[in-house]
Amino acid sequence: MLDEVVRLPVSKYTDEGLLEQEIASAFSQYPLIAGHASTLAEPGAYLTSDWDQFPYFVVRGEDGRVRAFYNQCRHRGARIAEAPAGTVKNFVCPFHGWVYGLDGALKGITRAHDFPGVNPCDYGLVELPATEAGGLIWVGRTPGAELDIPGFLGTFFEDLVNFDVASLIQYKKTKVVKEANWKLLIKTYLEGYHVPYLHRETLAAAFKRGVIAHDSDGPHIRLSAARTNIGECALKPEEEWRILDYASVYYTLFPNTFFILHPDYVSINTFWPLSPDRTIWTHEMLYRAEDFAGSAGQSSLEKRFRFTNDTVFDQEDFAIAEDVQRHLLHGGSDHHVLGLAEGLLSIFQNNIDERLAGPGETAGTSSTTRTTTGQHS
Ligand code: FES
Ligand SMILES: [Fe+2]
16 A cells, blocks of 8 residues: 555644644535435434534425524524434524524514514524535535535545435434544544454454555545455356445545445444544444344344444544553654555545645535545555
8 A cells, every 4th residue: 555654743643733724624625524314304304513613503494405504593693403413393592582494594583673673584594505415414614605525525426326325224323522633533444454453352353354445536535345255256247246245345535534334334433623632423323224124123233333333433443542642642652653554544644634725725616625646556
């Protein structure tokens, strides 16, 4: 993967100023994933942001369209949508009861006679760019901008369509704070080198050691890790090969989503920075209804979720990331050294660094966000 060993300064994970720059670029100028579209199945279904620095909610309107708004009342700024997700007919502000429609229009001012000259038409919720694409809900931070998700994702958009991500159902979503830098958490996914060691009791037996293919499109990365049964392919004609029977496919969708396609379920992990050493991690697990029918299906889903979320991610990958983070500030080495097989860590880091100072970029426009980094395989 890499032609030579790369040394990465540990300040990438501790520098307050760098995080501010990342938030101003990666987290502000590109579309962000709000969640899977199945959570907004019907008109009135909404979901709220996981990150207070960008307080939005997304709701499906009577017309079936998905819209996003600042989660902020136009009267005196109270939060409109309270729960992480729910279904409503209207949004009623908890402070003084102003009522907004699913299209963000201000439908009613309580004690309206106290607001002479205030026209409700001028006080609808502030709308943000939002769209549904590839089975996911996307939100942008710049009011008025257009989101072009196929342009943003490039060839990986076709993967979301071909894998029919839109037809999946959400099993569960969790949200917790991890005491580590957001990039350190994502990087735990980006190499297979650690699997036989850190995951020796859990994942190691499922994967073929070191057999990983990867490529990039713009700032996004795809990697496919061969499962131990991949040799069975040789016994079948190529037209019958289905990649998910023999491999797990992983994507970093720039900037902060790690998307995983396993043979029987899908995981969407997002990482929202709170400070250089604290990050909100959300994990949404999706499945295909026919794969997990009835109560036996539900209990096997629960088992998978506990294994992946609690054991592998939380107790292995992110526990070690927190451990690394804890020691970064206390001397020892001032850099990490990446071996040739850890190239994706370096590519991911470059994808963020290259865009730090990108002036004039706007959310999701293909010309600015699909800067080619070349194909890697
Ligand atoms: S702040 Fe919402 S009604 Fe007053
Ligand atoms: Fe891992």
